[in-house]
Amino acid sequence: MAFDYDTIVIGGGPGGLAVAYGLNDSQSVLVIEGNLWGGTCPNFGCDPKKMLYGVVEARRQAIRYQESGLPVEPKIDWSAMMAFKHSYTDKVPTGTAAGLKSAGINQLHGTASFVDKHTLRVGDQQVTGKQIVIATGARPNIPDIPGKAAFKTSTDFLNLAHLPKKVGFVGAGYVAIELANIAVEAGAEVHIFQHNDRLLRNFPRAYTERLKKLLADKGIQFHLNTNVTELNAVGNDQIKVITDHAAPITLNAIFAAAGRRPNLDQLNLTGIGVDIEPQGVKVDDHLRTNVSSIYAIGDAIAKSVPKLTPVSGIEGRYVAGLLTGENSGPIHYPAIPHTVFAGPELAQVGMTLETAERETEQYVIHDQPVGTWYTYHRLQDKDAHVTTIVDKATGKLVGAVVLAVNAEELINDFSELITHQTSAEKATDWTPVYPSVTSDLGYFY
Numbered sequence: 466m467a468f469d470y471d472t473i474v475i476g477g478g479p480g481g482l483a484v485a486y487g488l489n490d491s492q493s494v495l496v497i498e499g500n501l502w503g504g505t506c507p508n509f510g511c512d513p514k515k516m517l518y519g520v521v522e523a524r525r526q527a528i529r530y531q532e533s534g535l536p537v538e539p540k541i542d543w544s545a546m547m548a549f550k551h552s553y554t555d556k557v558p559t560g561t562a563a564g565l566k567s568a569g570i571n572q573l574h575g576t577a578s579f580v581d582k583h584t585l586r587v588g589d590q591q592v593t594g595k596q597i598v599i600a601t602g603a604r605p606n607i608p609d610i611p612g613k614a615a616f617k618t619s620t621d622f623l624n625l626a627h628l629p630k631k632v633g634f635v636g637a638g639y640v641a642i643e644l645a646n647i648a649v650e651a652g653a654e655v656h657i658f659q660h661n662d663r664l665l666r667n668f669p670r671a672y673t674e675r676l677k678k679l680l681a682d683k684g685i686q687f688h689l690n691t692n693v694t695e696l697n698a699v700g701n702d703q704i705k706v707i708t709d710h711a712a713p714i715t716l717n718a719i720f721a722a723a724g725r726r727p728n729l730d731q732l733n734l735t736g737i738g739v740d741i742e743p744q745g746v747k748v749d750d751h752l753r754t755n756v757s758s759i760y761a762i763g764d765a766i767a768k769s770v771p772k773l774t775p776v777s778g779i780e781g782r783y784v785a786g787l788l789t790g791e792n793s794g795p796i797h798y799p800a801i802p803h804t805v806f807a808g809p810e811l812a813q814v815g816m817t818l819e820t821a822e823r824e825t826e827q828y829v830i831h832d833q834p835v836g837t838w839y840t841y842h843r844l845q846d847k848d849a850h851v852t853t854i855v856d857k858a859t860g861k862l863v864g865a866v867v868l869a870v871n872a873e874e875l876i877n878d879f880s881e882l883i884t885h886q887t888s889a890e891k892a893t894d895w896t897p898v899y900p901s902v903t904s905d906l907g908y909f910y
């Protein structure tokens with residue numbers, strides 16, 4: 466049978482684009498995108514979030530220097546900050562589409578749905594591919610409660626023309642914590658409603674408790690062990706939030722930040738016999754579905770590794786390598802660092818603290834408050850804290866947790882040491898710039 470393309474990729478986000486660019490030299494490829502070219506990360510995820518974060522963090526740093534020669538307290542101008550964000554995001558879809566075009570990769574705008582295991586329908590058009598890669602990402606999970614139409618999402622937050630006076634977030638994961646921090650730093654009254662007492666469940670509790678205190682000190686009000694049971698929209702911009710815990714609270718906006726669901730509903734996967742589960746498409750260790758011509762990657766699949774942009778990229782490049790014959794073994798994930806941009810950042814890589822605490826004969830844990838160290842004193846980041854986990858037998862770093870300003874830089878250094886299996890001596894037998902975050906590397910283990 467002749468196919469229109471060797472490979473069709475559904476989804477033009479970081480995962481789908483990695484497949485397309487990886488295959489482009491050796492195959493005919495079509496990418497189909499139903500919404501904005503570039504996907505979640507550059508349009509309404511990582512990139513716009515970190516632009517807003519950069520502005521609010523600059524203000525926070527300025528306040529820390531108030532007694533040290535910078536007496537003026539800057540104010541956030543929300544509209545100007547949003548215009549700054551738009552100066553980047555507005556160009557992403559056209560820039561991404563132009564990049565595909567200049568690379569000679571075929572593109573189609575529209576929502577794809579499977580007709581059979583080699584055929585997709587997009588509007589009134591049908592296209593066939595020898596292989597099809599599902600890279601459709603995920604969207605916010607909206608809690609199914611009465612009045613749920615009043616929920617806004619992270620996408621709405623990152624496009625707010627004005628910051629509402631009082632805002633709430635349901636959930637206490639990455640999205641809630643990062644956006645609540647931006648909102649409180651920009652001057653809103655902020656409430657977080659969490660059904661249990663655990664923030665950021667993938668990070669060690671000792672660290673999330675430290676971060677919770679810092680966020681509460683900024684004014685974020687945590688309603689823990691609290692289920693939001695109903696929303697009542699009152700007038701244009703007021704929402705009465707009813708919980709199972711205390712009296713209703715009236716806010717101007719409430720955001721669903723209760724996890725993300727894979728975008729599978731429109732694909733007709735069960736119709737063509739592809740196995741799925743609530744967390745995403747089921748894949749084997751070669752990212753193949755149970756239908757041999759169909760692969761799946763990124764936020765759209767069920768997996769134990771975190772659903773992050775670099776992970777979608779790793780998976781996209783891996784599938785491209787499989788399809789070109791460059792690799793054939795199962796996918797291998799390196800140590801994947803992750804960071805919550807919460808003012809300060811909380812970052813982690815490698816072995817979890819929980820595992821190391823269970824296996825103390827094998828691992829040494831170095832837990833260090835570093836707020837008085839020169840690097841953090843200079844930044845007046847008195848709550849900075851770093852934990853490293855070292856394998857006793859080899860002396861090599863296997864895990865780390867950092868709560869500090871610019872923690873993402875230090876965790877990147879730690880990730881490199883873990884990925885390249887560098888010994889403590891080798892880790893410090895070169896000369897980083899002094900003073901810098903990296904020049905502290907010799908003192909953590």
Ligand SMILES: Cc1cc2nc3c(=O)[nH]c(=O)nc-3n(C[C@H](O)[C@H](O)[C@H](O)COP(=O)(O)OP(=O)(O)OC[C@H]3O[C@@H](n4cnc5c(N)ncnc54)[C@H](O)[C@@H]3O)c2cc1C
Pocket residue numbers: 475476477478479480481497498499500501502503504505506509510511512514575576577578600601602603619640728731732762763764765772773774775777
């Ligand atoms: C607010 C927020 C902040 C984030 N911050 C970070 C961060 O700091 N660092 C980080 O690493 N990760 C972050 N993430 C996660 C990151 O954005 C995702 O992990 C990443 O975008 C996943 O890439 P993907 O290609 O798998 O999916 P996506 O980027 O979601 O791309 C999938 C694409 O498929 C399209 N699509 C879906 N269904 C169809 C269909 N039927 N037909 C055609 N097209 C379809 C969608 O429109 C979308 O463009 C953040 C996410 C959010 C929401």
Ligand SMILES: NC(=O)c1ccc[n+]([C@@H]2O[C@H](COP(=O)([O-])OP(=O)(O)OC[C@H]3O[C@@H](n4cnc5c(N)ncnc54)[C@H](O)[C@@H]3O)[C@@H](O)[C@H]2O)c1
Pocket residue numbers: 608635636637638639640641643659660663664665722723724725771772773803804805806
């Ligand atoms: N900095 C980053 O790297 C970054 C930033 C944002 C998002 N992300 C990615 O996006 C994903 C989604 O983020 P998220 O914060 O939406 O999800 P999450 O999984 O991090 O957190 C979800 C939160 O919602 C709560 N929750 C779950 N179901 C609920 C329900 N029915 N009602 C009320 N609360 C409920 C959970 O207890 C948790 O606190 C992250 O897991 C991550 O992969 C990454």
